[in-house]
Amino acid sequence: MSRSSVVDVEALVFDVFGTVVDWHGGVVRDGRALGEEKGLDVDWAAFAEAWREEYQPSLARVRRGEIPWRNLDALHRESLDRLLDRYGLDELSEAERTHLNRVWHRLDPWPDAIPGLNRLRSDYVVAPLSNGHLRLLTNMAKRAGIPWDAILSAELSGHYKPDEEAYRTAVELLDLQPEEVVMVAAHERDLDASRELGLRTAYVHRPLEWGPDRASEAEMPEPSAYDVVATDLVDLAKRLGAEPLI
């Protein structure tokens, strides 16, 4: 992204799970707390990964129209119930399931996320553009102090990313042209869909997204693959700052 093109950007929209917050660490944290309380013997890192692996297939059912729109609490709950069954954790009460399912509202930001967003929001409108629904993102931001200027969500379009409606609706609500908006994500699929629609793209590297054991699998794309390729959100802020590095 050249200096002159950076000047045109007015807003940055962010993927959230994995990009801004650490879902793996959050599920492990709350899983272990529940496990200790109930005396459960569970590999919560594996549990977290298994739960997340259900995510894209459950979105795909909505995206293909096999099931009507439902929010992430509902999709997460369906996969959680199957997973608890598979793990022999049927003993969990309704209240315990509800609480565990809402761990996705209680995820912590990566250490660089809030400092990076605070730098970025002095120059740009910053908002999530997540498949998480508005209330989930609102609860998450309120708990963790994430300084969003507004809460955007795929929910506002009734279509999950990477369906194009999700991005188009966000751009419309920002009252901008696609090229005035940067999609920020740790996932190439999200960025590729955004670029197709004319948004600018910033890749953020999150090697710990799937937990420390899988960090070595994470490969960073070539610097030329997206408008910006950054190591974290503070690095992104530097690259979009007054003296862009690229």
Next chain:
Amino acid sequence: MSRSSVVDVEALVFDVFGTVVDWHGGVVRDGRALGEEKGLDVDWAAFAEAWREEYQPSLARVRRGEIPWRNLDALHRESLDRLLDRYGLDELSEAERTHLNRVWHRLDPWPDAIPGLNRLRSDYVVAPLSNGHLRLLTNMAKRAGIPWDAILSAELSGHYKPDEEAYRTAVELLDLQPEEVVMVAAHERDLDASRELGLRTAYVHRPLEWGPDRASEAEMPEPSAYDVVATDLVDLAKRLGAEPLI
């Protein structure tokens, strides 16, 4: 609102123009600045009132389906151009008109608004529910430091208040039942429409909304008219606090 019923409330949604921010003072402030710069002789208080008086008729054209949805920037601009014509201010350039039109993004909160919202947001989700569009409300909050948890807007439903879709969409996006949401407004029409749909209602008295000259016209409703009748947002926070006054 009894103490037990207060416990059930999870979110407060706020009318903005007049209830949270001072549109009259903001238009007068920026009008005078422009007038001094250009040497214009205009009664900006009268201008502000005349502009605002165009507001409900312009919304009504959208609400009746006479014109397709357009956001407040577009509606304000149509009425601004008519008004400039009427005031003999045709000399204003396109850039000056655009800037003046966006004064609605630059309104200041009433002095009690941010302290009141900061108290309320420790116990409730707080969001605007304005006929202002998402970007306008986002810009306004960013400029003035209004601590919203999320930005809700009639725009998200494609219907202006008091159309019921505007309220229903906000309640759905909060993932709540209507009785878990309080509509806060200085305008009885807004509150009456909310109550019809099962929301709770809080009236806030804003005698200066139409400027100091018309303050004496403002009458406060009976305390029984709404769930809460408050003098300002700090008073509202007290009334909804740990020791409700009513």
